[in-house]
Amino acid sequence: xxxxxxxxxxxxxxxxxxxxxxxxxxxxxxxxxxxxxxxxxxxxxxxxxxxxxxxxxxxxxxxxxxxxxxxxxxxxxxxxxxxxxxxxxxxxxxxxxxxxxxxxxxxxxxxxxxxxxxxxxxxxxxxxxxxxxxxxxxxxxxxxxxxxxxxxxxxxxxxxxxxxxxxxxxxxxxxxxxxxxxxxxxxxxxxxxxxxxxxxxxxxxxxxxxxxxxxxxxxxxxxxxxxxxxxxxxxxxxxxxxxxxxxxxxxxxxxxxxxxxxxxxxxxxxxxxxxxxxxxxxxxxxxxxxxxxxxxxxxxxxxxxxxxxxxxxxxxxxxxxxxxxxxxxxxxxxxxxxxxxxxxxxxxxxxxxxxxxxxxxxxxxxxxxxxxxxxxxxxxxxxxxxxxxxxxxxxxxxxxxxxxxxxxxxxxxxxxxxxxxxxxxxxxxxxxxxxx
Numbered sequence: 001x002x003x004x005x006x007x008x009x010x011x012x013x014x015x016x017x018x019x020x021x022x023x024x025x026x027x028x029x030x031x032x033x034x035x036x037x038x039x040x041x042x043x044x045x046x047x048x049x050x051x052x053x054x055x056x057x058x059x060x061x062x063x064x065x066x067x068x069x070x071x072x073x074x075x076x077x078x079x080x081x082x083x084x085x086x087x088x089x090x091x092x093x094x095x096x097x098x099x100x101x102x103x104x105x106x107x108x109x110x111x112x113x114x115x116x117x118x119x120x121x122x123x124x125x126x127x128x129x130x131x132x133x134x135x136x137x138x139x140x141x142x143x144x145x146x147x148x149x150x151x152x153x154x155x156x157x158x159x160x161x162x163x164x165x166x167x168x169x170x171x172x173x174x175x176x177x178x179x180x181x182x183x184x185x186x187x188x189x190x191x192x193x194x195x196x197x198x199x200x201x202x203x204x205x206x207x208x209x210x211x212x213x214x215x216x217x218x219x220x221x222x223x224x225x226x227x228x229x230x231x232x233x234x235x236x237x238x239x240x241x242x243x244x245x246x247x248x249x250x251x252x253x254x255x256x257x258x259x260x261x262x263x264x265x266x267x268x269x270x271x272x273x274x275x276x277x278x279x280x281x282x283x284x285x286x287x288x289x290x291x292x293x294x295x296x297x298x299x300x301x302x303x304x305x306x307x308x309x310x311x312x313x314x315x316x317x318x319x320x321x322x323x324x325x326x327x328x329x330x331x332x333x334x335x336x337x338x339x340x341x342x343x344x345x346x347x348x349x350x351x352x353x354x355x356x357x358x359x360x361x362x363x364x365x366x367x368x369x370x371x372x373x374x375x376x377x378x379x380x381x382x383x384x385x386x387x388x389x390x391x392x393x394x395x396x397x398x399x400x401x402x403x404x405x406x407x408x409x410x411x412x413x414x415x416x417x418x419x420x421x422x423x424x425x426x427x428x429x430x431x432x433x434x435x436x
Contacts (some may be wrong), residue, residue, distance in 0.1 A: 007021075007024075008021070016390070023394070025037070025394065025397050026038045027043075028040075030045070030057035030058060031056075031057055031058045032056045032057060032058065032417070033045050033056050033057070033414070033415050033417060033418060033422060034057070035057075035402055037397075041400065042400060043397065043400050043401065043402050044400055044401050044402065044422070044425060044426060044429065045057070045402050045414075045415065046401055046402060046403040046412050046413075046414055046426050046430070047402060047403045047404045047411060047412060047413050047414075048280075048284075048413050048414065048415050049284050050279065050284075050404060051221070051253045051258070051279045051280070051404075051411075051413050052278075052279035052280060052282075052283065052284035053283055053284040053415060054256070054257055054258070054280050054283065054340065054344070054415050054416045054417075055283045055331065055334055055335075055338075055340065055415065055416065055417060056415045056417045059283055059285070059330075059331075059334065061330050061333070061334060062282070062283055062285045062327050062330040062331055062334070063285065064330075065326045065327060065329065065330035066285065066286060066323045066326050066327050066330075068326070069085065069322050069323050069325075069326035070322075070323050072322075073085070073322045074322065074323070075321065075322065076322055077317065078106070078315060078316075078319040078320045079315060082320075083320075083322055083325075085320075085322050085325035085326055085329065086106065086320035086322070086325050088325065088329055089104075089106075089320070089325040089328045089329050089332075090103075090104035090106075090290075092328070092329055092332045093277075093281075093290055093292065093328070093332070094292070096256070096262035096263070096332075097262070097263065097265075097275060097292045098263065098265050098266060098271045098272075098275075099271070100271070100294050100295055100296075101271075101272075101273075101274075101275055101292040101293060101294055101295075102292070102295055103292070103293050103294075103295060103297075103298035104290050104291070104292055105120075105290065105291045105293070105319075106288065106289070106290050106319045106320040106324075106325075107278075107288075107289040107290070107291070107316055107319055108287045108288060108289060108316060108318050108319070108321075108324075109145070109278060109287060109289050110145050110250075110252035110276065110277075110278035110279065110289055111144075111145030111146050111147045111150050112145075112147065112289055112316060113145075113252065113276035113277065113278055113289035113290065113291050114144045114145045114147065114149065114150040114153065114215070114250060114252075114276055115145070115147045115149045115150060116276075116291045116314060117213070117215075117248050117274050117276055117291050118136065118149040118150075118153075118169065118213070119149075119312075119314050120274065120291070120293060120297065120301070120312075120314075121133075121136075121212045121213035121246050121248070121274070122134070122169075122212055123301055123312060124246065124297050124300055124301055125212050125246075127300050127301055127304070127305070127306075128300060130209070130244075132209065132210055133209070133210055133211060133212040133245075134169060134170065134210065134212065135169070135170050135171070135172065135206055135210050135211045135212060136152070136153060136169050136170070136171045136172075136211070136212060136213055136214075136215065137171070137172050137173070137174060137199060137202055137211055137213070137214040137215070137245075138153040138154070138155060138171055138172075138173055138174070138214070138215045138216075139155055139173055139174045139175070139176050139177075139216065139217075139220070140155040140173050140174070140175055140176040141155045141156060141176040141178060141220060141223040141226070142154055142155040142156070142173070142176070142215070142216075142217060142220060142223075142250075143155075143156055143159070143217070143220075143221065143222035143223060144215055144217075144250055145252075146159070148168050149168050149169065151163070151168075152168040152169060152171045153171055153215050155173050155176065156222070156223065158386075169212075172202050172206065174195065174196075174198035174199055174202065175195050175198055176195075176220065176223075176226060177189075177192045177195055177220070177226050177227075177228060177229055177232065178220070178223070178224070178226045179191065179192050179195075182226070182227075182229070182368070183365065183366035183367075183368065183377065184356070184359050184366060184367055184368065185227060185368050186352045186355070186356055186368070186369055186370075187227060187352070187369070187370055188227050188228060188229060188230045188268075188370070189227065189229050189230070190229065190230055191229060192229035192232060193229040193230060193231035193232045193235060195229070195232065196231075196232050196233075196235035196236050196239070197235070199214060199236060199239045199240075200239050203239065203243050203245075208239075208242070208243030208244070208245060209243065209244070211243065211245045212245070212246065213245060213246040213247070213248050213274075214236065214240055214245055214246070214247050214248065215248045215250055216233070216236060216247070216248070216249060216250065216272075217249075217250045217251075217253070217254070218233065218249050218251065218254055218264035218265065218267075218268060218270075219253070219254050219259070219264060219370050219371075219373060221252075221253035221254070221373070221411070222253075222406050222411075223406060223407070223409065224366070224368070224375035224377060224406065224407075224409030224411065225368045225369065225370060225373050225374055225375035225409075225411065226368070227368065227370035228268065233268050233270040234269075234270055236270075237270050237271070237272070240273075246273040246274060246297075247272040247273050247274070248272060248273065248274040248275075248276065249263070249264065249265055249272040249274070249275050249276070250276050251263050251264055251265070251275050251276060251277050252276055252277060252278045252279055252289070253279060253373070253413075254267075254371075254373070255275065255276075255277035255278070255279070255280060255281070256277065256279075256280035256281060256335065256341075257280060257335065257340055257341040257344050257372075257416060258280070258344065258371055258372055258373050258413065259344075259348075259370060259371030259372070259373070260341055260342070260344045260345025260348055260371050260372070261341060261345075262341060263275060263277075267371065273293065273294045273297060274291060274292065274293050274294070274297070275291070275292045276289065276290075276291050277289065277290050277291075277292070278290070280331075281328050281331065282324060282327035282328050282331050283327070283331045283334075285327050285331075286321070286323055286324040286326075286327040286328075287318075287324065288321070288324040288325075288327065288328055340416045340417075341416075343416045343417070344371065344372045344416040345371075347372055347414075347416070347418060347420075347423065348369075348371050348372050350420055350423055351369060351372055351374065351414070351423060352369040352374070354423055354424075354426070354427040355367050355368065355369040355374035355375075355376065355412065356369070357427065357431075358376045358427070358430065358431065358434065361431065361434045361435055362435075363378055363379045363434065364376055364377065364378060364379075364434060365377045365378065365379050365408075366409075372413065372414060372416065373411075373412070373413045374411075374412045374413070375409045375410060375411050375412065376409070376410045376412070376430070376434070377408055377409050377410075378392050378408050378409075378410065378434070379408070380408045385407060385408065386405075386407045386408060387408075388408045389405035389406070389407055389408040389409060389410060390405060392405065392410060392433060392434070393405040393410065395433050395436065396410075396429065396430065396433040399429050399432055399433050399436075400429055401426065401429040401430060401433065403430075410430075412426070412430070414426060
């Protein structure tokens with residue numbers, strides 16, 4: 001049976017589907033730092049897809065590794081049995097994580113990684129005889145995925161209100177760091193470290209002994225590149241340590257080079273107890289995520305478990321999928337061989353200058369960057385939050401520039417393979433879209 005419109009069956013995520021059907025914008029192929037539209041127009045990818053292709057598109061090395069793996073071992077369930085590729089991928093990730101975070105649990109998305117971290121936190125405290133730790137802390141404007149646990153953690157109103165009451169843990173939110181003085185910051189702003197005291201106040205109000213974990217994006221990503229004020233993360237770490245609370249860094253965006261270091265934890269010199277990662281792990285060529293935990297957490301949950309068999313009742317059918325693990329190993333090989341993180345660090349200064357230069361455009365209400373990640377805020381349309389960002393994103397596509405808009409913030413995160421000339425083209429097109 002055929003239909004008049006074969007494309008009508010696909011329900012796009014995070015998309016105004018009614019408007020999309022009237023004015024679709026589709027990709028047909030990708031290579032290097034470019035997409036091509038269905039009409040054959042070349043489009044510069046200014047957001048590494050969705051922050052997940054920092055090595056550029058169409059990397060033959062990764063595709064070949066996935067192909068070879070599928071022909072050798074296409075699927076192997078991770079329940080009860082393992083396979084060499086999963087062990088190899090975990091070991092390679094553990095080489096890059098901060099010292100001590102050397103046990104790796106695999107999933108398939110950033111949302112799953114966050115969900116895994118939540119359950120690890122609760123299980124860890126129960127195993128230590130502190131089952132009263134049932135509260136979680138996050139921040140306003142935070143994004144921690146779309147599973148129910150992550151939605152509860154998230155501080156973006158639109159991601160919560162459409163579903164009514166969402167079951168799950170009780171979450172308290174600290175204030176965000178996107179204060180007016182930081183709207184045009186390059187790197188870590190000087191103002192706002194005092195906002196970390198919100199955590200101490202929550203400990204005083206609800207009892208630090210009742211809080212299981214604090215979830216923080218080191219650089220708040222989806223809401224518009226909010227870098228941590230100088231001293232902010234250090235103070236959060238101090239408070240967590242003082243009260244026995246686990247500190248979780250959600251590095252789904254920042255993990256694996258976006259700030260010129262393997263992880264933001266190293267960029268800012270603050271070591272959490274848990275790190276979630278996903279997007280750049282396979283360069284977007286296979287769905288995959290991972291959670292790295294401190295050895296003490298693993299020791300408590302596994303080696304000291306009182307359970308006679310399974311210690312941690314959690315996992316996914318596709319956890320540690322052979323093809324995903326092969327993609328991860330091949331991706332990590334390229335990062336090492338091409339010194340990708342160093343390339344990102346070298347580009348960051350020129351990139352930051354380009355973002356800052358957008359601040360003199362009429363209608364721009366903020367322009368920030370940290371590492372090779374930036375955001376430009378556009379003046380919202382009265383009564384229609386997100387409309388200005390959406391329309392600007394569509395206009396830029398027609399001008400040959402792909403980027404991600406969240407609300408009225410345009411998110412820019414180019415591949416590490418960009419050249420200074422590529423950045424110049426990016427900012428020329430961005431300016432044309434903002435001024436037009």
